[in-house]
Amino acid sequence: MDKILRIDMGAEGGPKQSTETAGEFAALGGRATTSTIVAKEVPADCHPLGAENKLVIAPGMLSGTAAAISGRISVGCKSPLTGGIKESNAGGQAAQVLARLGYAAIIIEGQPAGDDLYKIHINKDRVEISVDNSNKLLDNYPLIDKLKKEYGDKVAYMTIGTAGERLMASASIACTDPELRPTRHCGRGGVGAVMGSKQIKAIILDDAGCKNRPPQDAEKFKAANRVFVEGIRKHPVAGEGLPAYGTNVLTNVLNEAGGYPTHNFKTGQFDGGTKISGESLAELEIKRGGSATHGCHRGCVIQCSGIYNDKDGNYLTKQPEYETVWSHGGHCGISDLDTIATLDYWDDNIGVDTIEMGVAVGVAMDGGLLEFGDCEGAIKLVRDEVGKGTGLGRILGGGAEMTGKAFGVERVPVVKSQALPAYDPRTVQGIGVTYATSTQGADHTAGYAVATNILKVGGDVDPLKPEGQIELSRNLQIATASIDSTGLCLFIAFPILDQPETFQAMLDLLGGFYGIEMTGDDVVALGQKVLSLEREFNKGAGFGPADDRLPRFFKTDPLPPHNITFGVSDEELDQLYNWE
Amino acid sequence: MKVTVKLFATFRAGRFNIEVRDYPAGTTVADVVKDLELPGEKLGILMINHRHVDLDRVLSEGETLAIFPLVGGG
The missing domain is CATH 1.10.599.10 (Aldehyde Ferredoxin Oxidoreductase Protein, subunit A, domain 3)
Structure with a gap:
């Protein structure tokens, strides 16, 4: 990762690209890279949706290498939701591909003058920034279907749905998984709205002809990777619980501990918890011919995700995470997995953070917009209001705090304007x-x-x-x-x-790769x-x-x-x- | 005495989800774990009445004991 791609979307005559040497960022990655660049280059008092904000995308220090489970990508900017700095990271294929292409970061700055919508195609030979207004107001799933016809299935996509285009403060950036589903999201803090404000709909990353990044000390790196993988596989949480039940194994745990925020943080236990628990979810996924075990990127050795099929056995969405099952489930008094999975699909499709969206819906329920437990009502709010950008949808899409103000709710669970997750x-x-x-x-x-x-x-x-x-x-x-x-x-x-030896293996992976101690x-x-x-x-x-x-x-x-x-x-x- | 035992995740396989069971007075959490042949090295969270407890905790009539293997998520 020896270079940084800088794209000025506001340059005279159209977007202008330049490549810089990575310098201090060659041996950094992820959040360290995005936060350093944002802190250095973005005026802290700028408007998050204005030309002065920058969207910084960075693979991790070990992304694009043979290191196991190294596929997290970080996106940084000033957040339209919190007004502070934001780093939101996701799995999917993007980090590995961007790192193999040699980029330590992509910095997107400025803002186009007109209302054209752009896409950015990056391969080993060139970067092409082009107008494609035929992508306007497409949601993530149809957008990816369309882009696949143009760019194929050997690439990784980072996209925004309609929420990002509409600059909603809960908008996410979707990253495709190995099967090119737009299911892994940089969800938190409205990073999708910042991408939307730069008028970029899609980034297509193609690493054809690129190889894994080579380690400085191949022997040390290889040995460390072996110990690291062994350590992950033998640990009961990473090697057994997460692959079998996913993150939603926590529903029963938190419910039993009395720390499961229910009906907008009124009680710590949900009587419908068992029905939406990880155990029930995994059983249903397997029964319907989906899968309770799936990796979000190649090289993952935990495989905490899964595939959720509908009643007829057709793909509906990836396995909803614990946080999503909570925000759309117990928080809203909903104990129906199909409703929650449908909401997960629509969140991914529209491109919004599942935590922020679910909490906003629950706050609206507390404000009397609909009853707690109203499954069809919750789906309509997300699909037909947020998804269509109606006035009400824009309030909900603005997040839990905005929703609380709109409905006069006193109990609004946010810090720095960002919704609390699933632990009271x-x-x-x-x-x-x-x-x-x-x-x-x-x-x-x-x-x-x-x-x-x-x-x-x-x-x-x-x-x-x-x-x-x-x-x-x-x-x-x-x-x-x-x-x-x-x-x-x-x-x-x-x-x-x-496990101290697994911690040491992580240090040796980094040390072996960069040739340091x-x-x-x-x-x-x-x-x-x-x-x-x-x-x-x-x-x-x-x-x-x-x-x-x-x-x-x-x-x-x-x-x-x-x-x-x-x-x-x-x-x-x-x-x-x-x-x- | 009657005690309700709840099992979760992998501990359910070949056993049960929830069961009211009869134990003599003075039974500890460790006794229940042994009775159910739960693998000690995989033992995670133990809770009675929503609070974490140790293996040596003595059970009382009517209590609910929840036993989880080591799990995590987030």
């Missing part, structure tokens, strides 16, 4: 710290304290008490910022937290550097300590069945970034 911070207090303090807004992946609080992976910290949560969340946020830079899937965290201290230093850069950007965008808070109802309204409130004090929250 009163019952899982460590994740509450992450929600409150993350540079990204409420984001469970930013420091997954659920592992230690609830799953008892990587230690044991009592989920119901504030003690120890700051340190836990801090350490996880630092480690995550590093892992998000490697291109490795975050699910490697389960084995590397529990990597230590645990290097991982911490990189993570801290990324977080500090992001925080500095957010300060420039107007964020302060008051933004590192949960909505007040988490401190005042006890959550059944434990009947406790979030107990970590504001003073403690302000100590999270104690290295600064």
